[in-house]
Amino acid sequence: MSLYNCIIVGNGISALQLANEMKNDSRILIITKSMKRSSNSYRAQGGISAAIGSEDTSVSHYTDTIVAGCHFHNEAEVQELVENGSSLIQSLIRKGVQFDTDSIGQLSLGLEGAHSLNRIVHCGGDATGKHVVENLIASLEENVEIIENRFVYELIIHPLTKSCIGVKAKDQFGHNETYYGDHIVLATGGIGGLYSFTSNDPTVTGDGIALAYRAGAEVKDMEFIQFHPTLLYINGKTEGLISEAVRGEGAKLVNEYGSLIMKGIHPQEDLAPRHIVAKEMFQRRVVGRDVYLDISMISRFEHKFPTITTLCQANGVSLENGKLPVATGCHFLMGGIAVDSIGKTSVEGLYAIGETASTGVHGANRLASNSLLEALHYGEKLAAYLNGLSKMNRKQPVHRDLTTRQPSIYVTLPEIDDLREEMMAKAGIIRTKTELQQLANWLDRFEQPCLADLHLDDRSIAQIQRLFMLQVAKLITTGALLRTESRGAHNRVDYPDEDEQWAKLHIVQSKIGIEMRERKHEHNQVEIYA
Known part of the structure; x- marks a missing residue:
């Protein structure tokens, strides 16, 4: 039996940020389904949005977030998120993250869809996630243990208190393992693996949401799923993300004749909110028309976007003709496990952060590059809360085998x-x-x-x-x-x-039923859980 102060299921930026920010006298376990670098965070190309430019303000960032998400947010959470952006970037710089700079050494700020100003910081051109993840992994203290290739298949619920006290996992050989902890945090990412076209890592299949739901937790807003407009499209399959930052540099979506697709559709044209661009793209693909991303106007493309260049080369797509074949694919879940402002779920002792949590900061459609900002923000916020708890007040796990057995039941499951x-x-x-x-x-x-x-x-x-x-x-x-x-x-x-x-209204689902919950009612529920 293994006993920890905090067990984190998942290995993306929210998980690593939480582990880094917790006190070093806590015993922490990060347990991941695959390898520690297999995550959507590691794949993230675009960057991190933050109001740090001389002409930018958190008010402007807030407005862009609300408009892009169709006014379906927890406004207080959005305000706190955008106001913390500059501090989070400065913290990463102090830790050694080297963001790209311009010719005079100032942070280079990119432009992406639905942003009114350049406010995206990035690393290595289009390898922001990789750089941040590597830094956070290197910063972990000795009190943090990482166990790879473990499939968490059940949350352990105390039979009397009904609080979450641990997890059950299987190793790569199918052997069962049990881990107990004072606090259990789900940071497993989204649901892209449920769709045939996706930008997500193949391991991201909604496991955290299934675990929470099966344990009795509430989930909400599961219908709000963002599809990214530009995935590289080869022989009827999508092969990887073409960052929105490419359109921020001037690239245009065109049809097979070179005509501009987004002209006249939205005032921001190719940099309109993602759900608008994705819809236009899909409507053309579904009737058999080709769609391309014209990059001919971008100088030094290979230097600015080395990750995308490598992706194209690996799939036999030449950059010389200036057009990349693209299609839409599942990208980000705005809904997820219902949480309060800290990350608490409706099950005591169970928390959720990152994409697997529904925090209310993304509304009905996420603003570009707000995802890594959210991961950093809520990882830091939950750590501050857990650090403030007195260890003597923490619940003690049950020291007994909770393995369950039942007669063999045959079930049919989809391929x-x-x-x-x-x-x-x-x-x-x-x-x-x-x-x-x-x-x-x-x-x-x-x-x-x-x-x-x-x-x-x-x-x-x-x-x-x-x-x-x-x-x-x-x-x-x-x-x-x-x-x-x-x-x-x-x-x-x-x-x-x-x-x-x-x-x-939010659509809230749990094992006990479905509730159409008024947003005002939801805030009352948050106070109860807190």
């Missing part, structure tokens, strides 16, 4: 490739009641009353992965069916407009 194709086709960028209902019916073919409480100790990792993906897919589909409006990244053809009644 992963089939699920991804169904999700992309019917719960993707453009949605209709007919297709969502078809998807719900298809998912229901695999549903059994026992699935939500199925004991997993004797199941294989492959079976559990498919089960988790099925359950998260059902949460997404249910939310998308229920929200009868179009708002941000949630586009319903049969309900094309925003509805003011829906502007007041």
Whole structure:
């Protein structure tokens, strides 16, 4: 049996920031599904948004965030996030992160979609995530232990207090392991792996959301999924992200004849909010028309975007003709595990940060490069809270084997490739009641009353992965069916407009049912959990 002060499930920037900011007298475990550098954070190209330019203000950053997210935010959380941006960047600089600078040594600030000013700091051109992750890994103290290649398949809930006291995991050989902790933090990222076209790391499949849901926690706003407009598109498949920073440097989306796609669609044209650009892109691809990103006007492209250059070369795409074939793909989940302003879930002792948490800072559509900012902010914020707790007041885990056994139950689960194709086709960028209902019916073919409480100790990792993906897919589909409006990244053809009644409501799902929760009511709930 292993005992820790804090167990962090996940290995992205939010997880590493939390571990770095906690006191060094705490015993901390980072447990990750794959290798410590396999995460969406490591892949992040664009950068980190922060109001640090001479003409920029946190008010401007706040306004851009609210407008991009269609006014569906927790405004107080957004304000705190953007006001902390400059401090977080300065902290990374003090730790040794070398952000790109201009000819006079000032931070080089890039422009991305829906931003009114240049405010994106970046490293290595388009390798910001890699640089920040490497710095945070190198900064970890000896009190932080990292265990790789462990699939966390269950949260341990105390049978009497109903608080979360640990996790169960399987190693690469399928052997079960148990880890107990005072505080359990989910930082497992989003749900991109549920879709056939995605910018995400293949390991990111909504595991944290499934774990929390199965443990009784609430999840909300699962219908709000951002699709990135520009993924490299080769032979009917997407092969990796083409950062929005490329359009910030002047690149334009064009059709096969070279005509500008976004001209006349939105005042910001190619730098319109992502959900608007992605929708236009998808509508052209779905009728068989080609879409390209014209980069011919960008000088020294290879120097400015070395990661994208390597991606193109690896896939046989020449930069010389100045056009990159692109398509849309699943990029970011705005919903997730419902949390308060600290990161507490509705289950005592269980926390969530990063993309797997629904903090309210992204609304219905995330502003470009606010994701790494969110990860840094909430990692720091949760650490401050946990550091302030008196160890003598922390709960003591149960020192006994909680392994469960049940008679063998045969379950039918979808094949992963089939699920991804169904999700992309019917719960993707453009949605209709007919297709969502078809998807719900298809998912229901695999549903059994026992699935939500199925004991997993004797199941294989492959079976559990498919089960988790099925359950998260059902949460997404249910939310998308229920929200009868179009708002941000949630586009319903049969309900094309925003509805003011829906502007007041979150769709909250848990094992005990579904609640249409008024946003005011949600704040009351936050106070209760705190």
